Amino acid sequence: MTASRPAASPIASARGLVKVYGGGDTAVRALDGVDVDFGRGRMTAIMGPSGSGKSTLMHCMAGLDRPTSGSAVVEGEEIGRMNERQLTKLRRTRLGFIFQAFNLVPTLTALENITLPLDIARTPVDRAHLDAVVQAVGLTDRLGHKPGELSGGQQQRVACARALVARPAVVFADEPTGNLDSTSSGEVLGFLRRSVEDLGQSVVMVTHDPTAASYAHRVLFLADGRLVGDIADPTPETVLATLGSLRRTGPRHAAPAEASPSSSPTAS
Amino acid sequence: MLRVALRGIRAHLVRFLLSLLAVALGVAFVAGTFALRSMLSGTFDGIVEASTPADAYVRGLDPAADASDDGDDGGTAAPAGGPGAAFGSASPGVPLTLIEAAAAADDVAAVIPVIQGSVVLVGADGTAVAAGQAPSLALVYSADDPSITLLAGSAPVGDGEIALESGALAASGLAPGDTTTVVLGGEIREVTVTGEVGYSASFAGATLVLLPQDVALAVYAPDGLVSQLAVFGADGATQDDVVASVTRALAGLDAGDAAAAGVEVVTGEDVVQENKDAIGTVLGFITTFLLVFAAIALFVGAFIISNTFAMSVRQRMREFALLRAVGASPVQVFASILVQAAVVGLVGSALGVAGGLGLVELLRAVLGSMGMELAGDVPLDAASVGLSLGVGTLVSVVAAAIPARRAALVPPVEAMRDDVTTPEAPMHRRLVVGLVLALGGAAALAAAMLRPDSGRAGLLLGVGAGAVVVAMLALAPAIATAVVRVLAWPLVRALPPMGRLARGNVVRNPRRTASTAGALMIGMALVGAATVIASTTQASVADVVAQEVDADLVLRSAGAGIPAGAVTDVRALDDVATADAFAFAALAVAGPDETGDGGDTGDAVAPAAGTIVVGATPGTFGRTMTVTTVDGDLATLADGLAAVNQTVAGEDWRVGDTLRITSSTGSHEVQVGAVVTSQGIGGSVVVDADVLDTWEPPQAQVIDTVFVRGTTGDVEALRTEVAAAVSPYIVVSVMTSDEFVSDLAAQVDQILVILYALLGLSIVIAVLGIVNTLALSVIERTREIGLLRAVGLGRLQLAATITIESVLTAVFGTAIGLAVGVGLASTLPTLFADQGLSQLAIPWGSLLAMLALAVVVGVLAALWPGVRAARLRVLDAVSYE
């Protein structure tokens, strides 16, 4: 279905992305030459064992970290070459973030947290859009509360609303449901998926949970800093099967492409 | 656990460095105070020894002091300089006729009359030679005096010659052989400087002019009386030998010689000791004064230390919980934090002692460059060092005890929690205690204000003010949220996300905000009170002048009084209608109850030796000076009666009473003819100038102020004329009434500057406290900062947020402190109306300037934490544990 949609230009892409932490004997190649395109108006999940470089990839794509080599492009703009001021502007206007925890400023109310990016950018609030987003996350009656008075699930939904309210080009979410039970996870993921379907958002999300991954249009698999798998229109079953086959081949990158059910990681 | 404690310091070096600095500043002040004290007393002791070189002294027997001759009034005979000397002494003088008998005694090498008169020396540049506040003194030059040596030139002989002490010679820019002008005993003289004289020790900048003995006696002892005779013993004679033989020689005089009966002979050592004791008392006051500020500095430092530990404990709650989970007992956790505090306290105190010495050395250098040489020995003894170290360490440990207790009691399960929060204890108790204190304080103040004349008013005022200040500190956390919300409102409006974020951070933890601002609160309460008192004093002075003085011009002197010759010259001017002079003499005055002729009733009340008696030009009152007469009639002054000024003297003496006055010429009686109140007259008793002259030679009086009225009404012309007439006397300044008021106001400002300098220290510490809290809260909020940066907050915006936070805290502390300080000071005019504070004046301009200063302080304090926060790398901050 959505996979058959004509592939517009990708919203973000990486070419030969390498990230090395440290140096000498203790150097860690967290990303080891990653080429990937994230589809516009699509929800992409990234999976992989712990330490495989998922967060690193996301940080490099979002301009939170600088790659050692290679390029990361968001909406046609090379972010590796941006200075701090440009990066701040990019984050403020073009990107949305959802972290695993500590997403909200404790001194601000839920509503103030949601409109924070707009306040910072001094952009006037689009009431209708705000209402739509707040309605979608189901927080209408909780807007005056401080984060400390909200449950973990509610906090993550506030974070989602905040990430979406400024209509960013792409939302990066690092294990957004890592701390939530299955019901709350379902609400958050459903909301993210709807934002893609209804509002045309692009979302990139890291997760360990096959069910969460199955909300996405596409799942990428990382191991030892390389792309080792890529499936479209996942179900929990196909995700589990792919994880299983990857685990059997072992986390060596002897033959990543062969192990991948899809022929080319960069195809979308 | 000791290792854990020391590791803790290493791991959190920044926050410990800040508390270290806080301790060091407080202790530096304490150690500096001690060092300054011992340096000053060393210097003054040196002066006393240098100026008391003789083996024995013959001096007048103070009739009032002989009952209690333990030297508690040692100041009366002080031969060392100081304004007291210029006023003359209250004990009777020694007749010069005794010199001969004393000099003839066995074991006596020389007897020299002691003269210390006020003098004005004009330097090579035509201005009066003066080093800071040090006096200019005329001394006797005698070739027989072993304590002085002629270094260059020749000894002065006759009316037209003087010698100068080396320091004075250098300061004057004159050389032996030069001619210059001096004002001696109120008269101008042209003199030749014949030589340079050396003294055995420094006189701390006093300008010393040496006159031939006959000239000095003619000018300063025209009635044949001097304050003392210095007796130098022959080689080999002990001081006691000299005293004994002189005593014998004087006793051998004609038994009926009243002059010989009224004197005593004491050893030089005794005189030195008396003077040292007297100086020690004065230094004791100065030390106490400085120590009060040191205590404030330490108290304020304690706030910072306790804040630092409270925050570091908060941040490390999980660590403590973990320690507890692996088996550490609460006592061990408690002890480990106290050990950290003790290390911080000890190291900080050591730095502080070094810093204090540095401060004093700096002061010494500054004073030295101004011509005041201070004693050169290391001015800190082991006891002072130990005390400073002990105080600093103790304050640190005590300040850390409360946070340490909280850490010790953290339950081990907290280690498992993700986000450790210690719930804020409710503020009810604090609110109740604070309100009770505030109300109690207010009640005490009200009681003091209602009955300002009762003896307990001062005590009530002190207790009330103390209670209000403590209440301010106790209530501050409870009111912080509300006050900061109001203060933040415009900022939240103007800078939406930053203002709101900053406000949120400031009210997030009201206790922390309050204790951070506490330092400023205390400092600003003092500054506010001092400012109000100063402007009230100035307004009152202006009021007094407006009410009591009606003169075209006012003459004042920067030196020790207006030369009598200047007054005579001004009177002689055609356009001058009157020149009314106020001459001061410090005499012993006893009322009727105190005179007691019963002798053995043990008259407990010794009359104040230094009561100021004012000699006014006949006809002054009702002419240039108007005072309120309570009883009697001021016209009786013309009949030789005295007026008592209730404002200074109190209400003990009434019309009809007989006062007994003891001066250098002996004992005199005078009847009280009037009782008046006046802020303007600085003395207790007023008599006609002619009467005062019969009690005390004019040379021993100080003419403080002269009020001039012209005949024409053209003040400018009169001023030009009078200024020309007094210009030869160098030290006399001519002012209009308005200038007179601002001159008096400027004197108040001078005192205020010293106070501000001292309070500046507590503000420095306060800034440090804000820096400390901000830096720590930046560390504490690292993740939040990362998040804000991730959603697009720029570095500048982040720095601005922290700056607003800092400014809000500073303004909060300043506003509360000023409000309390001003409030407390406003009660003073009611309380001290008769001491000269009649007119409450609140200097709104200065108070606004203080608030502006608070903004600056806030911005300054935010610089470093702001830069630190802005430098945080977004990713590191986001993933900060």
Ligand SMILES: Nc1ncnc2c1ncn2[C@@H]1O[C@H](COP(=O)(O)OP(=O)(O)OP(=O)(O)O)[C@@H](O)[C@H]1O
């Ligand atoms: N700041 C750093 N310094 C050094 N090494 C790092 C740093 N951050 C990550 N690494 C290393 O890079 C590799 C990839 O880390 P990354 O955080 O991207 O993994 P991840 O796939 O997100 O793992 P998880 O699922 O546990 O979150 C790991 O081996 C990690 O140890």
Ligand SMILES: [Mg+2]
């Ligand atoms: Mg990760």
